[in-house]
Amino acid sequence: MSLDQNEWNEQQYEAVQRIRKRVIEVVGRNMELYGVTLSTGHLYGLLFFADKPMTLDEMGREMQMSKTSMSTGVRTLLDLKMVNKVWEKGSRKDLYEVEYDWYQTFTDYFATQWRRAVESNMQALRRAMKEIERLAQQPDTSEFMAGVLQKDLEKIRQAESYYRWLDRVIDAMEEGQLFDLVPRES
Template identity: 30%
Template sequence: MDEQMGNEPFEKINNQIISEFSKTLEMFSLNKTEAQLFVTLYLNEGPMTLDEMKEGLGKSKTAMSYAIRRLLEFNLVERVWQKGIRKDLYEAREDLYKKFMKTYVNRWLESLHRQINNLSEIKENLDESSHQQKISIEHKINEAISFHQSLEEVFAKIKKNDFL
């Protein structure tokens, strides 16, 4: 009982860290469960099973399974092996900053490139509306393309400058 009471302040601090850190990770397009799971794995001293994750976060095993698959897709966690343990084990990858920035910057660049192409296609396919309307719409599309290209340049510089 005394040991359990001694863990309460640590558990409270751990929960606060998970809560605050996961808010930051949600800005990188992780949902709340994925962010909380990543932080839990990151803070844990060793790899965890889905059952341990489920117990630690108070979520269903299905939710943990989905979240771990997404984190694997983003290359933020890895499956590890330990002798004598038959269940899958997972742990957070090292180089936290580089992993998140690489994922984030690449997703932004892909999205920006797609938007520039889509806007250019819309511009090319403008129908024969009145000349004045067409000029106004083309101007707005050009502004939107320019905006996306500016963002693309910023993210390309971040990627190029070896932050990743």
């Protein structure tokens, strides 16, 4: 990556960097779908093309950003399992490289992020259902009120059914069944 290896012809180096930069730009932008910042997306792109695991300092130099930013950026990417910490003897610094198995990245992302959401939503819905049922049984509940409660309950039940389905989708992904439906290449 660095210029001071005399194997590099400066002009060619620039050409390679230009190509990489464009790819990084696009991939980074679309990574906002994963809920990461544009700059974190760029960091990912940098690591993607790096020929070896990088340290925080190296990243900071390349990105022209503070080491602190690299630290937090790497941490979010670690949480998303998009980069891995790598051990290398002789180095005291932490080294990081991207997870090149994007199939894995994709399914992991779903497993962690969506599962969390599904669970918290299900819990909220179930709690609400209990409350509604309790309310519906109160003696002073008018006809009108009962109707409203019934409609709410119906909506919530439908939502819950959807979440149960989504939960099974996530299961299927974790177990790799998605690859039965849509096989990976070679």
